[in-house]
Amino acid sequence: MESNSKVVALIGLPGSGKSTVGRQLAKRWGIPFLDSDHVIEQRTGGAVRDFFALYGEEAFRDLEQTVIAELCADPAPKIVATGGGAVLREANRQVLHQHGQVFYLKASPEELYQRLRHDKTRPLLQVADPAQRLRELFAARDALYAQTAHYVIDSARLTSHQLLHRVAMQAEMAGIAPRTTS
Numbered sequence: 001m002e003s004n005s006k007v008v009a010l011i012g013l014p015g016s017g018k019s020t021v022g023r024q025l026a027k028r029w030g031i032p033f034l035d036s037d038h039v040i041e042q043r044t045g046g047a048v049r050d051f052f053a054l055y056g057e058e059a060f061r062d063l064e065q066t067v068i069a070e071l072c073a074d075p076a077p078k079i080v081a082t083g084g085g086a087v088l089r090e091a092n093r094q095v096l097h098q099h100g101q102v103f104y105l106k107a108s109p110e111e112l113y114q115r116l117r118h119d120k121t122r123p124l125l126q127v128a129d130p131a132q133r134l135r136e137l138f139a140a141r142d143a144l145y146a147q148t149a150h151y152v153i154d155s156a157r158l159t160s161h162q163l164l165h166r167v168a169m170q171a172e173m174a175g176i177a178p179r180t181t182s
């Protein structure tokens, strides 16, 4: 871990609050917010869902790896939200852990399903049984998120405001927030 790194990275399953918390945290600290999916969409000129449909998951993962490496290589203070599958690649796990201060926003598959059951944007959840898919994703990824993270924030039963507060407090206590007052 680079102790002076000012890149704060948020990881976790789809629906765990990475983008919402990331945007609010960036505002609180007065630093930029970057969402790797959004950067990919700017580069490809279309939605992640369409990219998956046209080129497949592996092509998406290649692009995601490039974008995450670029975002982490620039040490300027920023909040980075990653796509839920970023931890599947060892290269991403390493670069995030080494260059960022990583927060895993941990939520149960049941809770995520409640938040995402009407979602049409996430390609991996457009299946007959999205609740079961979320259980599988959790089983496959929970340990990967935990090993990539420096901090695990349990978001069970928290509102997005409470979750933001929890992450901000943890970061500010650890001295990794660019600014410690809001």
Ligand code: S3P
Pocket (backbone or CB within 6 Å): 012, 013, 014, 015, 037, 048, 082, 083, 084, 085, 086, 122, 123, 124
């Ligand atoms: C994915 C999560 C998505 C997006 C892509 C793949 C995943 O991001 O990167 O659809 O594998 O879990 P969010 O976690 O922001 O939904």
